[in-house]
Amino acid sequence: MKSKARIKVAVLCPIQRDYLACETTKNREEYDFHYLDSEQITAGNVGETFDIIAYIEFCKEYIEQHDIHVVLATHDIPAIIQAILCQQFKHLRGPSIESVLHCLHKFYTRAYLDPSPIRYTYVDLENFHTYSNVKSLGFPSLIKPAISATSLFVSMLKSYAEFEEKAAVLKEEFSQFRYFNVFADEYIDRDKYPLCFHSIALVEEYIQSPYKVTMDGCVFNEQIIFWGLTDNIYFSSKPECFNACIYPSSLPEFIQENIRQSYSQIVHRLIDIGYDNQFVNVEFFVFEDGSLKVMEVNSRVFGQLRPIYVQCLEDGDEFAALIEICCGHRPKTPKANGLFGGNFYVNTFADDIAENLVNFEVADRHPKFVMNISPGDDVCGSKRNQGFRLAYINLIATTVEELYYQADELKRKFLKCPEASPWK
Template sequence: MAAKQPVTILVPFCYRAIDYSTTENLLRTCEGIPVGKVIFSYLEGAESLLDYFYRLKDFVIDNDVDVVLALSDIATLVQSALVREFPSRLKGPSVESSFLAYHKVYTSQYLDPDTDPSSHGVLDLDSKTLLEDADVLLKRLKLPAFAKVPCGDASQGVWKISSAGQLTDVLGAVGQLNERHYSQNEHISSATFMRDFLQKVLDVDHYPMVLRDTIIVEPYIDAPAKVCVDGCVYNKEILHWAISDSLHWPGQDIPFQGSYMPSTLSDTIQRRLWGGFDKVVGRMVDHGFNNQFVHVEYFILADGQIKLIEVNARMSGNLSGLYAACLSGPPPLQALLGLCCGVRPALPAPTGRAALNLPLQVHDNYTGKVRDMVNLSEVEILKGDSDVKITWIMAFDDEFLPGKVEFAKIWTYGKTPDDAKKKCREVTRRLVKKQEQLKFNFH
């Protein structure tokens, strides 16, 4: 049932560079759910994840919080831990189900119905025989291969490996990331920032890899297409939301980035995707997943079969602008608020409009400030274009760092996907000074 009294909403793990006024407005205009306070919470200084969790736990009590709204992977982990602390007050998934989506080693073992253990390997960076282990693994898997940190997203922490020397370089780079703070490293569960929290909330004896510095190595898949499949779980019922296609960048080591809607896949493949989605999310529900969105990514192979890439226990922020244009009904953010208040969401229908999303990322070796990449005068002009939306991930004075390469997200709209692509090409040319430094760019 919808809330009768105004609810207090806590949104953890916000970013200071992002303006959340639109988010707050969407929450306050959610039909049937009166909203009192909306509190956006930020990580402070050198705070560890466990310190942050304890601070949020006190905050829930002191402010009579009714809803913890998780919009990122790590926020869902914290939400899950808070739900366990306050089961009569908060709705959301279990810690274990959120973790299984967060950590790719265990995603493969527990959630993928088609996993083949022999098709991939895990290297322990703390092993005294690491290089020998890597050599044995590459002989078994063959090259090229993917190397992935176990908790990455948005194609960060993913490398194409074409030689043993490249893998050695990647292993060294991942090891150097380990001791960095969350602001520079949010993708290694064994890092100091996360370790104490996971030891508190998770059975780490059952999931020993969580406290090890690991990297996953698996065969490189030269797939012609990649898609995102989104849905949610309401009181253990799996609901379908939408399928979006990924932009393909041939020639890149990681050739998919950005998305567009509506999907151009055949009905047969879309039915196959929903069947795969139901199997994966069904396994999550078996582990306690509930009242939250799920974002699942698949490769579409040349023969039309599907291959699970990753699972995210939250809605996709990258796709929110696409949904707003391409789907009728309440946006996912309002649907998520409803899930947290015990309201079954109304399922969306196509509007007939097309939309595209492209994260703006610089090459890994680029150094400098964000303002050096951006035509600031165009920022203001583009705000008046109804077919364009830009969200800034970094402040203009922020410095690019290893692993910190995404500075903005662009959404463009049109009657067809081709119209949206044409508009995106125009916007990036106007907005970005150094076109050659963009990792993904329409030429």
């Protein structure tokens, strides 16, 4: 009997976790994965020389030559490329270009998706006259590149002098977002989205909320499927520095229901402009009375949480579900199994060579570690508000307290300079 032909899946700009996720996914034998690599893409960061148009043309040729059935985008930049390819090849499933733009460009997230936005404005880093917008917003506030796919350049501002300092840094670094300007010139309506053609930084009021969460879900044939709600924990000693994502959320059910309703409202706005057949996560500020404010919206899976969802949810593998969605099959709605999971960040504010900061042999002995560095890498954490992210630790336990205990023990064994890392 002739064997069933495997489904050809092209993975766009794969990063380390994509290879593992694809090779260990459910029903692996049914898929023929094609990894369309780009050395310029690393977990949300984009090299200055990344030629997005050349990469798109390469993908188009590859799809035609290899009869690709599915394209898979698991992080921010590939989501744009997936949308473009879906416009070109009608058999491919994915979101529209316009809908992905509303997620990636944070000004348009606020302007179009956010039902009740916090106070915000923008500055054009090439136009000093727009800087006065910041004074009317006031301080404290936050500044970040409007099109950044990473929190690397997010900074808190306490004064106009600090704004000028951070704006100057952003202006110098904006060359790494050149890919977006090239993309916009080719695919975005200049009259409808004029800020896409300028070096825009978003400035927002600084929000202090007792809780922050991420709501994960996906859209299949314009229907929303909820996935998971995680508590986002920051260090109290370093409030801009991320500590961990904990699943499931410990918030009261009435607040969780508010989050689901707000998530649905936002995602339906995306669906109205063509968002479909992809995951989407929304980060929220949450207040004691259950009210919410949107932090940001992302057109992708929460990839680093895959090990947590796989172990804490029945049918919880986001990557497997994304493949099913792109193949035209509705994934099962995941169900919690009672376990707790934590994705812990290992950060440092030190500057040194990686091998002087961490014990790599500890990570080698513990598969719970996901490394972001190699021994010879230069680490520069002192100039980043969030520090330098050395690794993640993925842990499972029967209580939240046990998660924190395990994380603390492993971090102390792993770090050679624990005094340079936040702990509380």
